[in-house]
Amino acid sequence: MSDDTPKKPRGRPQTLDADRVAELAMQAYWHEGPTEVSINALSARAGVSKPSLYRAFGGEDGLTHAALRTYAAQVLAEVLAILDAPDGFEAALEGLVHYASESPLSDPGCLFVKMRAARDRFGPQTRGLIDALADGATAAYAAFLDAARARGEWTGRVPTDLAARYLSAQIEAALARRAAGVPPDEVRAVLSLALSVLTAPDRPDP
Amino acid sequence: MSDDTPKKPRGRPQTLDADRVAELAMQAYWHEGPTEVSINALSARAGVSKPSLYRAFGGEDGLTHAALRTYAAQVLAEVLAILDAPDGFEAALEGLVHYASESPLSDPGCLFVKMRAARDRFGPQTRGLIDALADGATAAYAAFLDAARARGEWTGRVPTDLAARYLSAQIEAALARRAAGVPPDEVRAVLSLALSVLTAPDRPDP
DNA sequence: CAGATTACGTACCAAGTGGTACGCAAGTGA
DNA sequence: TCACTTGCGTACCACTTGGTACGTAATCTG
Numbered sequence: 001m002s003d004d005t006p007k008k009p010r011g012r013p014q015t016l017d018a019d020r021v022a023e024l025a026m027q028a029y030w031h032e033g034p035t036e037v038s039i040n041a042l043s044a045r046a047g048v049s050k051p052s053l054y055r056a057f058g059g060e061d062g063l064t065h066a067a068l069r070t071y072a073a074q075v076l077a078e079v080l081a082i083l084d085a086p087d088g089f090e091a092a093l094e095g096l097v098h099y100a101s102e103s104p105l106s107d108p109g110c111l112f113v114k115m116r117a118a119r120d121r122f123g124p125q126t127r128g129l130i131d132a133l134a135d136g137a138t139a140a141y142a143a144f145l146d147a148a149r150a151r152g153e154w155t156g157r158v159p160t161d162l163a164a165r166y167l168s169a170q171i172e173a174a175l176a177r178r179a180a181g182v183p184p185d186e187v188r189a190v191l192s193l194a195l196s197v198l199t200a201p202d203r204p205d206p
Numbered sequence: 207m208s209d210d211t212p213k214k215p216r217g218r219p220q221t222l223d224a225d226r227v228a229e230l231a232m233q234a235y236w237h238e239g240p241t242e243v244s245i246n247a248l249s250a251r252a253g254v255s256k257p258s259l260y261r262a263f264g265g266e267d268g269l270t271h272a273a274l275r276t277y278a279a280q281v282l283a284e285v286l287a288i289l290d291a292p293d294g295f296e297a298a299l300e301g302l303v304h305y306a307s308e309s310p311l312s313d314p315g316c317l318f319v320k321m322r323a324a325r326d327r328f329g330p331q332t333r334g335l336i337d338a339l340a341d342g343a344t345a346a347y348a349a350f351l352d353a354a355r356a357r358g359e360w361t362g363r364v365p366t367d368l369a370a371r372y373l374s375a376q377i378e379a380a381l382a383r384r385a386a387g388v389p390p391d392e393v394r395a396v397l398s399l400a401l402s403v404l405t406a407p408d409r410p411d412p
Numbered sequence: 413c414a415g416a417t418t419a420c421g422t423a424c425c426a427a428g429t430g431g432t433a434c435g436c437a438a439g440t441g442a
Numbered sequence: 443t444c445a446c447t448t449g450c451g452t453a454c455c456a457c458t459t460g461g462t463a464c465g466t467a468a469t470c471t472g
Contacts, residue, residue, distance in 0.1 A: 009418070013418085035241070039461085050421085162395055165396060170400070173382075180325075193372055197400065215449095218437065218439050221450080246428075254450095
């Protein structure tokens with residue numbers, strides 16, 4: 001219905017692909033740590049002048065915001081989809097454990113966790129997005145647990161909201177340890193043990 | 207026996223108290239984060255010129271090393287003493303939980319945890335000390351668990367070394383969350399739940 | 413073609429970083 | 443008293459940080 005205003009702009013044609021740069025920034029922040037990558041280095045690596053970056057993103061805050069936004073749409077969404085797995089509660093938990101400890105997707109850790117840890121180094125836009133994503137994540141966990149309880153797949157004695165925060169904290173900690181270089185199987189062992197609080201109220205002994 | 211060579215040095219008398227500066231640096235790194243405090247700011251705050259700092263510590267690496275050393279002797283030692291509490295296994299665990307979640311001693315988090323997280327921003331001296339302290343901590347946890355098992359106070363089905371790493375990871379995560387501003391009682395709730403894996407193999411249900 | 417409009421990058425800015433050259437003050441020993 | 447030794451701080455260094463003023467290249471309109 002709504003045409004997307006195909007009238008050509010008048011001046012010089014734009015050559016900077018903002019999405020490409022945001023993707024590149026996301027990768028850099030993700031793999032090297034958001035506080036380790038300067039705008040200078042980033043613009044050089046992207047083959048784009050600094051003023052062009054400022055024109056496209058309006059400063060460092062806009063850039064980190066765009067990078068995190070890209071990460072959320074591209075990675076976090078996929079992760080949260082694990083919770084909707086049709087194989088039931090324990091399978092979903094196992095999926096989370098796999099993601100947070102072994103998956104190559106989280107080998108460099110999680111950009112969201114890293115940015116959350118350095119929250120007050122960012123501008124207001126980015127901070128807002130961090131908080132929104134955090135709220136969204138715990139809400140998703142809570143909904144996941146509620147649904148599992150309603151379906152009778154989870155009979156935990158722990159209140160749902162505490163369990164949600166617990167889940168969130170443990171996943172976050174595992175991702176942080178992962179990023180710090182702890183070997184995947186050690187991360188998995190600790191995380192599995194931690195989540196056994198949720199899954200095993202009865203004794204797993206023979 | 208060995209006299210400490212009381213012959214006076216020949217030149218100008220030394221006025222810089224290195225221990226005082228190390229203490230001050232430790233406090234600054236601890237409360238504001240080790241990556242947030244520059245040598246410039248530190249020397250100004252200590253009322254000492256920058257060359258004096260370099261003379262006393264030989265560079266940033268020496269300074270962070272001295273600060274962490276001070277922290278280890280002053281804070282970490284006290285914490286590890288909790289493990290030797292004579293009130294038994296559960297009391298010691300409770301002491302750890304209290305320290306990591308509510309104690310004002312860890313309100314700004316733990317300098318060791320913070321420096322460990324930023325490990326590769328430091329020089330070789332500091333890195334070495336970080337690693338040594340990490341090894342020492344997990345060794346202390348392992349010894350603590352071994353002793354408890356030998357005394358029959360702990361009958362956990364979890365292997366001792368895994369339990370030690372688990373304990374270490376959970377305490378570390380709690381301190382990190384604490385430093386990130388999570389309220390103490392929430393940190394406590396999550397940490398208690400996590401450590402219940404170690405204490406309660408049988409069902410706590412009525 | 414001329415003129416308006418737009419995006420581009422060179423070259424700069426002030427501020428802050430870790431680190432140091434060097435002159436001077438404050439003592440000791442002869 | 444005078445040389446000598448030692449610790450001190452002023453004033454600098456090269457470099458990086460986030461951010462911008464401005465001339466210019468490339469396009470559309472008339």
